[in-house]
Amino acid sequence: MKSFWVHLAYDSRSALRDSGRLLLFHLFPLAFFGLCGGFMATANPYFRQAMLPGMVLFAVMSATLLAAPSALVQARENGVFRSFRVNGVPSVSILSIPVIGTALHVALAATVISVAGAWLFGGRVPASMAGFAAAALLSYATHAGVGVLIGVVADRDSSAILAAQFVFVPSILLGGMMVPERILSAVVQRVALLLPATHCMRAFAWLGGMGDGPAPWSSLTVLGSSTVLSFALAGALFEWDARANRPSRRRYAAILATVPYAVAALIGA
Amino acid sequence: MLDAIVSVCRLRKLYGATVALDEVSFEARRGEVFALLGPNGSGKTSTLEVLEGLRRADGGSLSIDGIDPACQPRKLWSRIGVQLQTSALPSAMTVDETMRFFCTYHGVRTRHDLIERLGLSEKASTPYAQLSAGQQRRLALAVALANEPAVVFLDEPTAGLDVQSRADLHALVGELKARGATVVLATHDMAEAEKLADRVAILLRGRVAAIGSPRQLTVAARRKTRISVATENGRLADRRPELPAAAFEGVTDGYVSYLCSSVATTVSAIVAWLERDGDRLVDLRVERPGLEECFLEITADHPVEGGAA
Numbered sequence: 001m002k003s004f005w006v007h008l009a010y011d012s013r014s015a016l017r018d019s020g021r022l023l024l025f026h027l028f029p030l031a032f033f034g035l036c037g038g039f040m041a042t043a044n045p046y047f048r049q050a051m052l053p054g055m056v057l058f059a060v061m062s063a064t065l066l067a068a069p070s071a072l073v074q075a076r077e078n079g080v081f082r083s084f085r086v087n088g089v090p091s092v093s094i095l096s097i098p099v100i101g102t103a104l105h106v107a108l109a110a111t112v113i114s115v116a117g118a119w120l121f122g123g124r125v126p127a128s129m130a131g132f133a134a135a136a137l138l139s140y141a142t143h144a145g146v147g148v149l150i151g152v153v154a155d156r157d158s159s160a161i162l163a164a165q166f167v168f169v170p171s172i173l174l175g176g177m178m179v180p181e182r183i184l185s186a187v188v189q190r191v192a193l194l195l196p197a198t199h200c201m202r203a204f205a206w207l208g209g210m211g212d213g214p215a216p217w218s219s220l221t222v223l224g225s226s227t228v229l230s231f232a233l234a235g236a237l238f239e240w241d242a243r244a245n246r247p248s249r250r251r252y253a254a255i256l257a258t259v260p261y262a263v264a265a266l267i268g269a
Numbered sequence: 270m271l272d273a274i275v276s277v278c279r280l281r282k283l284y285g286a287t288v289a290l291d292e293v294s295f296e297a298r299r300g301e302v303f304a305l306l307g308p309n310g311s312g313k314t315s316t317l318e319v320l321e322g323l324r325r326a327d328g329g330s331l332s333i334d335g336i337d338p339a340c341q342p343r344k345l346w347s348r349i350g351v352q353l354q355t356s357a358l359p360s361a362m363t364v365d366e367t368m369r370f371f372c373t374y375h376g377v378r379t380r381h382d383l384i385e386r387l388g389l390s391e392k393a394s395t396p397y398a399q400l401s402a403g404q405q406r407r408l409a410l411a412v413a414l415a416n417e418p419a420v421v422f423l424d425e426p427t428a429g430l431d432v433q434s435r436a437d438l439h440a441l442v443g444e445l446k447a448r449g450a451t452v453v454l455a456t457h458d459m460a461e462a463e464k465l466a467d468r469v470a471i472l473l474r475g476r477v478a479a480i481g482s483p484r485q486l487t488v489a490a491r492r493k494t495r496i497s498v499a500t501e502n503g504r505l506a507d508r509r510p511e512l513p514a515a516a517f518e519g520v521t522d523g524y525v526s527y528l529c530s531s532v533a534t535t536v537s538a539i540v541a542w543l544e545r546d547g548d549r550l551v552d553l554r555v556e557r558p559g560l561e562e563c564f565l566e567i568t569a570d571h572p573v574e575g576g577a578a
Contacts (some may be wrong), residue, residue: 003373010370014361017396079356086321086351087371087412088343241323 007093011101024067025105029059033113037121046180051123052114053135053204054177057197059109060140063102064147065168069160071098072151081240091238095152095231099144110136127209135207139200142223145230146196146257152234153251171197193265194258199223218269222260230257274299274334274420274451275320281328282315282475289315290475293329297420297451297468302442304462305455306564307472313455314354316472317424320453321351334419347375350418352409354425354455360398364389364408367397368415375416383411388437402429410438414445421445423454427461439465459561469560471567478567483560492558492566493528496535497521501549505542512538524554 015021033055040047047054075081075094084094114132117123126132146167154160172178174188175197184192192198199219205211233254273296282290290312297303305313318324320331322338322345331338336345358367369379384390387407392400400408406429413421423442427435442465445452456462462469463483470480479486495518498505505525509517515529515538529535532555543550 003376006370006373010359010362010366013366014359017361075359078360079353080359082323082353083356083358083409083412085323086346086349086353087415088346088374089371 003089004093004097007089007097008101011097012104015101015105021067021071025059025063025102026109028066029055029062029109030112032058032062033117037117037123040178041121041123044178047178048122049124049210050177050180050201051121052117052126053132053201053208053210055113055117055123056110056136057139057175057177057200057204058172059106059113060136060143060200061168061171061197063106063109064140064143065150065164068098068102068144068147069151069154069164070157072148073154073157073160076239076241077156079241085240091235091240095148095234095238099148102144103140106140124210126204128207131207131209132204135200135204138203138207138220138223138227139196141227142196142200142230145227145234148234149230149237149254149257152238153254155251167195171195174198176201190265190268193268194261196223196226196261199261199264218264218267222264225260226257229260233257272299273297275303275453276332277316277320277329278331279329280316280319280326280331282312282319282324283327288475290319290326293472293475293477295470295477295480297453299419299451300446300449301467302446302452302454302465304466304469305453305472306457306459306462306469306560307455308457308568310474311472312475313472314424315475317422317453317455321349321353321422322346347416348419350413350416350421352406352413352421352423352426354428356409358397358405358408358412361396363394363396364400365393367408367412371412372415377416380411380415383414386441387411388434403431403434406430407434407438410441418450420451420453423452425456426454427456427458435461459559459564463560471564473568478570479563486563487558487560492562493530494532494558495526495528495556496532496539497524497526497552497554497556498539498550499524499552500543501551502547504546504548505539508546510542512542524552 015025036047036055037051041051081094118125147164150160150163154163174184174192175195177197181189181192181198181201199216199222202216202219203223205213206216233256237251237254275297277296278294280290280293293312293316305316307313315324319326320333320338322342325339333345334348336348338345362370364384368381368384372379384393387410389404389407389411392404397405397408406426410426427438430438439461442452454465466483468480468482469486471478496515503523506520506523509525512527513534514531515527515535518526518528520526527535536553540550
């Protein structure tokens with residue numbers, strides 16, 4: 001247990017020394033929040049309603065999709081995991097501790113966004129802060145699973161960045177963060193269901209008491225099952241050494257993590 | 270062998286269709302420094318990585334302190350220390366943090382003494398990425414020794430080290446040996462192997478081409494002893510007389526070289542010839558064949574066409 005705390009303490013400290021991670025954990029989401037809050041809040045009435053969940057979700061995605069996969073790929077490529085392995089560091093620590101350490105940074109950014117969004121830009125305050133926090137936690141867990149899985153299966157940094165952007169960019173455009181899901185065309189709504197962000201925004205709306213719709217049980221199920229699947233697959237597909245084997249076909253099993261989203265899109269739930 | 274702590278029997282390792290290790294067998298005794306020598310691609314690193322539990326063998330049997338690396342890797346890693354040829358530590362981790370981090374995972378107190386012993390005290394707060402290549406190697410070595418391992422695996426341990434650091438590492442290997450640890454090292458450096466190793470295995474194309482102490486290997490070599498002589502008037506160089514048990518080799522920088530099978534006979538003959546000819550001896554050097562010559566002889570007998578990592 002002591003090794004867990006020492007590892008976690010190091011991971012949290014190391015993020016403060018790494019300008020790249022600090023940028024993606026704090027500066028990028030807060031700067032984007034400032035820009036959107038300044039311009040979008042007046043131009044787009046929907047944005048005031050979606051500002052807090054949307055910008056918190058943006059901070060979550062920035063940390064989990066843009067920062068985490070590259071860190072995993074680089075550590076594997078550089079041989080850091082080889083050093084860890086021969087010194088008895090378990091793979092579960094390698095995969096879980098950065099997720100927990102990053103959560104602390106995301107929580108800080110999310111708190112700043114939540115307070116400043118309501119106070120400075122007139123963002124709608126959730127009726128239930130506890131529910132809002134629960135939705136934020138679920139969103140973080142889901143995206144962290146996706147980010148870790150990308151980092152585990154990507155054979156090089158550029159592949160990880162590409163895969164992460166494949167989730168990140170459509171999420172911003174179609175995930176309900178900038179425009180409401182209901183104004184999208186029927187086909188695009190189905191496509192949006194392939195993105196974790198769409199289900200996260202539904203969870204924020206319901207758990208935070210910010211919408212009038214029915215409980216999004218399907219979205220909550222999709223998020224929960226996707227989180228479990230992503231972490232389980234990441235654990236199963238984890239490779240210690242980039243040199244030991246050629247990229248294995250096993251890594252295509254990661255596609256299984258998309259099954260909950262595919263089912264949701266197929267049935268339109 | 271009664272006190273073997275590392276035992277490798279008919280080890281086989283394949284990378285696809287490429288045979289990296291083929292029927293490799295050797296044993297390293299408790300408290301011995303055992304060196305694996307070989308050209309690039311001969312299988313040294315593959316052998317070490319299978320022994321370290323980083324790769325699975327495709328055949329043969331292995332035992333390190335009674336542990337099969339494939340079956341009990343966690344138990345193995347608690348008993349061994351490993352300095353890998355290609356590895357890294359987290360770039361933002363300082364020297365102190367690195368030692369604390371790995372000592373915690375090994376369940377031992379933080380080994381500040383190793384940081385001091387390896388000359389890294391002044392860099393205790395420096396992140397790994399800001400250390401020089403030699404300092405990074407020394408830190409990796411400190412981590413490898415953190416758990417007081419019974420067997421230490423060193424893969425090209427002096428690569429990238431300056432002269433002083435090399436000497437320090439050689440002294441440290443001596444200390445490890447003195448406290449009873451077994452050191453298995455892979456190296457290209459013949460002088461290092463000759464100086465440090467009690468026994469050496471020469472690997473070629475994934476097979477053990479020769480094994481024994483450096484002295485045993487050099488004695489077994491066919492190479493002859495070189496005698497180089499400089500004289501006052503240079504008459505030996507001009508006349509190049511036939512000498513018993515010796516063959517003229519050449520003249521370089523005023524030194525006449527002979528390759529001989531009996532040093533005493535040849536030296537006596539040279540001195541007698543110089544006295545007869547009225548010349549005087551200025552310098553005489555005897556160069557016995559070393560491990561490097563032995564290695565070159567063996568590699569010449571087994572030309573390398575390809576091989577393993």
